[in-house]
Amino acid sequence: MKAPAAPILGFIVVTSASVLVPRAVNCNGRSFDLTVDNWNKLKVDESIRAFWQGGTDAEGVEWPGAESYRQPKEFTTLLGRKLQNKGAWTCSGLPFDASCDAEPCTEIGRYNKAGKMVSEPSRWGVLALNSVINLHRWISIVYNGIGIGQEAASEYASQIALDFVKPKEEPKLWFKDLFAAAAAAFGILGALPAASWQPWVSGANAVAGLIGTEVGLHLKGPTEERNFQTASTYALAIEQFSKQARESLEVANNLILNSADDATLNVITGGQWINAPGFKQTDIAEFYKRNMIARGINAIWRQYPVYVYYVWLDDAGAKPGDKGSKCDLDRSGPQALKYCADDGVYYLYMYNGRGIDWPWGGPKLADKPYSINPIWAIESSARSFKASGINYDPSKTDTSRFLGSANIADYITSPERLEGTWTLPICDGSSRIGFNIDYLNQRKVDLKDGVGMPPCACGIDGRDTAIFVKAANLDPKKMARMCFDAWVRGGTESWPAGVEGIAYGEEGKNSITKGAINGCRRGGGGSDPTYCNELN
Secondary structure (H helix, E strand, O other), rough: OOOOOOEOOOOOOOOHHHHHOOOOOOOHHHHOOOOOOOOOOHHHHHHHHHHOEEEOOOOOEEEOOOOOOOOOOOOOHHHHHHOOOOOOOOOOOOOOOOOOOOOOOOOOOOEOOOEEOOOOHHHHHHHHHHHHHHHHHHHHHHHHHHHHHHHHOOOHHHHHHHHHOOOOOOOEEEEHHHHHHHHHHHHHHHHOOOOOOOOOOOOHHHHHHHHHHHHHHHHOOOOOOOOEEHHHHHHHHHHHEEEEEEHHHHHHHHOOOOOOOOHHHHHHHHHOOOOOOOHHHHHHHHHHHHHHHHHHHHHHHOOOEEEEEEEEEOOOOOOOOOOOOOHHHHOOOHHHEEEEEEEEEEEEEOOOOEEEEOOOOHHHOOOOOOOOOHHHHHHHHHHHHHHHHOOOOOOOOHHHHOOOOOHHHHHOOHHOOOOOOOOOOOOEEEOOHHHOOOOOHOOOOOOOOOOOOOOOOOOOOOOHHHHHHHHHHOOOHHHHHHHHHHHHHHOOOOOOOOEEEEEHHHHHOOOHHHHHHHHHHOOOOOOOOHOOOOOO
């Protein structure tokens, strides 16, 4: 992608930082090749420590250590200036510091501590400097990509409101839903250039943690005055986030590359940044755009009774796409909205007040311009649920969960699958499969009176039901009446074992009991509380 000459959103896109390519090293001998194998063979980590703390490097050159120099005190600046005998060298600026570049490798390390030339260039110095430069350029690519992606995502704001908001309604858009786990999502960008996808070592995790932490610190949390906005302010919200995210990257860049402690050493240890990453500025822009579009739709859906229902199938080891698994063969819910994982099956639903249906605008997800697989909304919500339960808590996000996947590249091209992107409430139905319904096929019949209902028990013992009812924007009183009637009509075989009552409201309100249901069944009654003396 050719970088524009004019500023975009207040920052300059630097052509040299738009694409990271392996740096050419014009020295004879394979020992100068920028590889992890060479990093270890040349004992770069030990030599860097000797340079920084004082001592003899792997090539026999003595270094007095950082404390002996008056200026500078920052590791990377000191490394670049001393190895290249330069008076000015830094990697501090964003979007890209043009001075953060390396001399031809024949010149690196040709001067000793007294400023006199030595016979051979420094092999470990070539690798160390290029790692620092790669790291700085990568942060710059992320910085630029977020700005471009924000501009692209903002263009979808009006269309998203038209497609996914209930007709004739302007729902509240909670910032906490829009930005849930955003820090971790963007933190993983810092880990992408790791020399090998797995195992993830300290250098990748260190960058991810710092970037994620800084993004989190700079995001303005919800307050009583601004805990929500209307969907029409979606574009303004993602613009604000983009600005804050870029500001946090500047801080993270300085913390990593301009520290006077061991931060940089911890990041580049093991040669983690010796190889150029395979992602371009355009990839990051697309990542940001897709991530924020999905977050916007999720935040809108969180205002409606949209939810995911999980049923355990004792399907040990089954993965999405496994043919012949119990989940693959399950037909209890809509097949186009089925996610197989965690030894069971997840289905996506919305209660429209009469019955079960698509979430508002759901059929448009897979179409252009969104091109979002609806199953990703289930997958991401499942990851969020496993992280911290029905009400997703971004503070409990562990960046290492993102880094632990061998398919991390897939998440960059489809960020809709990341934990925290979607946070739809999930009811863990245990083995209660009876609350599933294939509503996509039911749409062929007359739905005037509605078909299906939300689940009546969440959690193994049903004690998560009230939490789910509130998170899914369901009416607890109506739920208690519907569920009482459902169990009176269908029997209590699926009633949670060892539990006498289930509450649908907070603090035990709107509850029903198994005994009263059975008594009502024996008396031939329905759900009328005056007849069955049930609802309290």
